[in-house]
Amino acid sequence: MNRLPRWIDLIIIPAISLLLAMLFSGLAIWSIGEDPFNAFKIMIDGSLRSTYGWGYTLYYATNFIFTGLAVSIAFHARLFNIGGEGQAVLGGLGVALICLYIPWPHWTLALVGASICGALFGAAWAAIPAFLQAKRGSHIVITTIMFNFIAAALLNFLLIGLLKPAKVMEPATAKFPEATNLPNLHEVLGLFGIPFSKATPANISLFVAIAACIVIWVLIWHTRLGYAIRSFGQSESAAKYAGISSTKIIMITMLISGALAGMMAINNVMGEAERLVLNAAEGAGFIGIAVALMGRSHPFGVFLAALLFGFLYQGGAELAFSTSIPREMVVVIQSLVILFTGALDGMVRAPIERLYLAMQKQKTVAE
Amino acid sequence: MDQHPAIELRSISKAFGMVQANKDISMRVMPGTIHGIIGENGAGKSTLMSILYGFYKADSGEIFINGNKTLIPDSQAAIAAGIGMVFQHFKLVENFTVLENIILGVEDGRFLRPSLKKAQAELTQLANEYDLHVEPNALIEDLGVGMLQRVEILKALYRKADILILDEPTGVLTPGEADQLFRILGRLRDEGKTIILITHKLREIMDITDTVSVMRRGEMTATVKTASTSPEALAELMVGRKVLMKVDKAAAQPGDSVLQVIGLNVTDENGVHRLKDVSLEVRAGEILGLAGVSGNGQSELLEVLGGYRKATGTVTLSGEKIPLTGSGANGQSRRNMGISHVPEDRQREGLIMEFAAWENIPFGYHNAPEFQRNRLLMNNKAVRTETAGSMERFDVRPPDPRLRASGFSGGNQQKIVVAREIERNPDLLLVGQPTRGVDIGAIEFIHQQIIALRDQGKAILLVSVELDEIMALSDRIAVMFDGRIMGERLPHETDVKALGLLMAGIAKEAA
Structure with missing residues (x-):
């Protein structure tokens, strides 16, 4: 047939894109007079060569799984949710409120409550742009971007006022009660006798994120709703013919998307900071877009891409910490990865497709 | 030379x-x-x-x-x-x-x-x-x-x-x-x-x-x-093989009235009056052919009957009123009432081109009980089995349920759509341009399937811009021009020239 086999599509092409990104990153590092090989070694050492490094890599990856899934499910309905950042921030607010104001007896119950509440807050924040798109045709890209700013402003307002404990200088909530503190990976893996660094923020939310991947996979490919979402995303005119309501699909998809972004807060707010600070999402909402692009909107791809970006985040932090390579260079590397895996996908894909077809042709001629 | x-x-x-x-x-x-x-x-x-x-x-x-x-x-x-x-x-x-x-x-x-x-x-x-x-x-x-x-x-x-x-x-x-x-x-x-x-x-x-x-x-x-x-x-x-140029069909045995359209009017988003007081009737066991140059309101009529265009007027199916506006007017409720629809444009409406053949078989019927495994999950395996059967019965080539719709030829894509809609055993089948961009071999086959459905006593509304097709399949022919029904003729009492005049909006009874 006239198309690429899946293993080329899912493995070879991203791998080549990544190599290209590494090559150009190396050139950039070399051009400021640093040693690119050393730089990559530091990044790998700092993020993958110790359980301490893994702890941070996995912590970041957990954030990116949630936001990557959020963007992915919206992509399946051909909706571009750029508002993951704002939805994650609002999710943080939801998690903070439920942790602070409900006396949880045990972290397990608190985790369930916080997951639901974070999801609800994130979904609610996505619901307004979704409604405007479905009923008024306001473009969701524009409205979700705007809602990121509104979310940031709202959090500013709350954190310097209502939610800030008295006599504290910092715009942050009080520490959450001890009963809501989630076990970190050291404790979780310790149950299985696996040694893991104590000093990392990676926590049990990682497993919630992995479960979310599975749930979303089932949702997209094995339920009526997922079928309707994908149909709508592939062809709005065909969905109309089939009696699939665009309003319903846009609303439901965006609610799920917002909920996933909001659930990220159980990792960064509840699991790591254990209080709500300003700008808690730290751009994870935007990284989610790159993760979804690179992961081809497939939950498993999202998982792998999230790991990669977790590595880039942690490795980049190490790089800035232990060399004179400026922090900005880390951003350059991350951007190059996004550029090559996301935006320039076609540049790699087209020649590989031609090559593959030429090889197939030779084979058929030879036969 | x-x-x-x-x-x-x-x-x-x-x-x-x-x-x-x-x-x-x-x-x-x-x-x-x-x-x-x-x-x-x-x-x-x-x-x-x-x-x-x-x-x-x-x-x-x-x-x-x-x-x-x-x-x-x-x-x-x-x-x-x-x-x-x-x-x-x-x-x-x-x-x-x-x-x-x-x-x-x-x-x-x-x-x-x-x-x-x-x-x-x-x-x-x-x-x-x-x-x-x-x-x-x-x-x-x-x-x-x-x-x-x-x-x-x-x-x-x-x-x-x-x-x-x-x-x-x-x-x-x-x-x-x-x-x-x-x-x-x-x-x-x-x-x-x-x-x-x-x-x-x-x-x-x-x-x-x-x-x-x-x-x-x-x-x-x-x-x-x-x-x-x-x-x-x-x-x-x-x-590459002998082709029957004429469709063999017995005389129609029309039964009770199935579809009744009375005074249907449609005004589109730009305020253009697309359907003007359209009235027609299709009985069980007959094919009503709707002729006309494309863009004279046939598409809008199909969309109204298919449930995705708002209209005013009265439409009844076997005596039961069909909602034309509001939440009841959608493709799902139409399908539940027993109306199937082969849309005019298979690539834009009838199929999801990026979906595999098997994913296109439940399209529009994805809520039907036989496609579910339980309350939550769809039964993809059953759908695939069903698809393999449909593909065999409708001679879809290649008979590969996993091939994407875009990988089939036009004729085979159309067979997938026709298979899906006919196999639902509808009371009323709406068919738009069933053989547009379809090769002769497949045309023959699709025509036979439509006639077979008619002979089972189903009502069929056929819209086509191909006069030959209208003449070959229809038991009665209505001609549309500028959103109106210009007139109705019996196929054996008229000819291409007379229909051509009606299609051009010239409604002389002498014609």
């Missing part, structure tokens, strides 16, 4: 990826003749002409124009070689005048006025010479399709084309307009122009061409003098 052919192709081959679109094609077209090229969709006709017009580069082979070897790397070169092309979809600027469109791209100098003046004079001359009258200062958007086609022909002639290629020129014309076009083509031939006519309609080939080449699966299977062949022989060459 010492005269050079106007066009000679020698061993032209062209492949797209793994698909061999043209295989070693040689062809000679003598000057001053009309040469037909006929073949099923995907036989490679359009590819061959695109090579001749410089859109594609042939992988191998040579082109000779008037005996001289000519390289045609782009359409500029084709025009320079005297080749003009009239596309199926007109390439005209809507808000320009006829004259402005004609000089577009061949203006001389920086200022328009002298070019327009010169064009005006030349246009008058061309118009008289070939009987091609068009108002030069009319805006394109105000002209009908027949006129637009003339503008395209004039464009080519203005560029000094001696060889005209027309790609499926009658697809959008009424029979009357098509006759006019053929008169113009005859005139052009008499004046010494060479014309290549690409079509899939046998009748046109027989009516107007001098010679005809038949293409099948990228190869040219025959070139014959039109006078020495017959439609049956050509059809056999196209398909």
Whole structure:
């Protein structure tokens, strides 16, 4: 047939894109007079060569799984949710409120409550742009971007006022009660006798994120709703013919998307900071877009891409910490990865497709 | 023969990826003749002409124009070689005048006025010479399709084309307009122009061409003098096997009234009145054919009945009122009532092109209980099994449920849609353009399936712009023009000419 086999599509092409990104990153590092090989070694050492490094890599990856899934499910309905950042921030607010104001007896119950509440807050924040798109045709890209700013402003307002404990200088909530503190990976893996660094923020939310991947996979490919979402995303005119309501699909998809972004807060707010600070999402909402692009909107791809970006985040932090390579260079590397895996996908894909077809042709001629 | 052919192709081959679109094609077209090229969709006709017009580069082979070897790397070169092309979809600027469109791209100098003046004079001359009258200062958007086609022909002639290629020129014309076009083509031939006519309609080939080449699966299977062949022989060459030209069907046994439409009105988003007081009835066990040039309200009628366009009026199905507005008016509730719908455009509506065949089988019926495993999950395995069965029963090739819809030929895509809708065993089947862009073999099959459903006592509303199809299948024929039903005829009491007049909006009872 006239198309690429899946293993080329899912493995070879991203791998080549990544190599290209590494090559150009190396050139950039070399051009400021640093040693690119050393730089990559530091990044790998700092993020993958110790359980301490893994702890941070996995912590970041957990954030990116949630936001990557959020963007992915919206992509399946051909909706571009750029508002993951704002939805994650609002999710943080939801998690903070439920942790602070409900006396949880045990972290397990608190985790369930916080997951639901974070999801609800994130979904609610996505619901307004979704409604405007479905009923008024306001473009969701524009409205979700705007809602990121509104979310940031709202959090500013709350954190310097209502939610800030008295006599504290910092715009942050009080520490959450001890009963809501989630076990970190050291404790979780310790149950299985696996040694893991104590000093990392990676926590049990990682497993919630992995479960979310599975749930979303089932949702997209094995339920009526997922079928309707994908149909709508592939062809709005065909969905109309089939009696699939665009309003319903846009609303439901965006609610799920917002909920996933909001659930990220159980990792960064509840699991790591254990209080709500300003700008808690730290751009994870935007990284989610790159993760979804690179992961081809497939939950498993999202998982792998999230790991990669977790590595880039942690490795980049190490790089800035232990060399004179400026922090900005880390951003350059991350951007190059996004550029090559996301935006320039076609540049790699087209020649590989031609090559593959030429090889197939030779084979058929030879036969 | 010492005269050079106007066009000679020698061993032209062209492949797209793994698909061999043209295989070693040689062809000679003598000057001053009309040469037909006929073949099923995907036989490679359009590819061959695109090579001749410089859109594609042939992988191998040579082109000779008037005996001289000519390289045609782009359409500029084709025009320079005297080749003009009239596309199926007109390439005209809507808000320009006829004259402005004609000089577009061949203006001389920086200022328009002298070019327009010169064009005006030349246009008058061309118009008289070939009987091609068009108002030069009319805006394109105000002209009908027949006129637009003339503008395209004039464009080519203005560029000094001696060889005209027309790609499926009658697809959008009424029979009357098509006759006019053929008169113009005859005139052009008499004046010494060479014309290549690409079509899939046998009748046109027989009516107007001098010679005809038949293409099948990228190869040219025959070139014959039109006078020495017959439609049956050509059809056999196209398909590679004997084809029944006429659909066998017994007389209809109409039963109770199934669909009743009374006073249906539709006004679209732009305030245009699309359906005007449409009333019709379809009974069980009969096929009502709705004829008309496309764009006269047939699509809107199907959309209303299919549940995705709002309307006012009354529609009943077996006596039960169907909601035309509000939340009850959607495709899902229509399907639950027993209305199935083969939409006019399979690629835009009937199929999700990126989905595999098996994913397209529950499309529209994805809430049906037989496709569910339990309350949460769909039963993909059952769907795949079901699809394999449907594909076998409807002779879909290749019978591979995992192949994407976009990987099937037009005819097989349509069979998937028809299979899905007919196998729901509906009380009423809405069918729009069931065989548009479908090869002859599949047309035969689809027609048989529609008639078989009728014989099971189901009601069928057939919308088609192909009069032959309407005549062959319908038990009654209604003609639409400008959103109205112009009249109803019985197929054995009318003919193409009389229907053509109704389609053009001329409702003389004498017709």
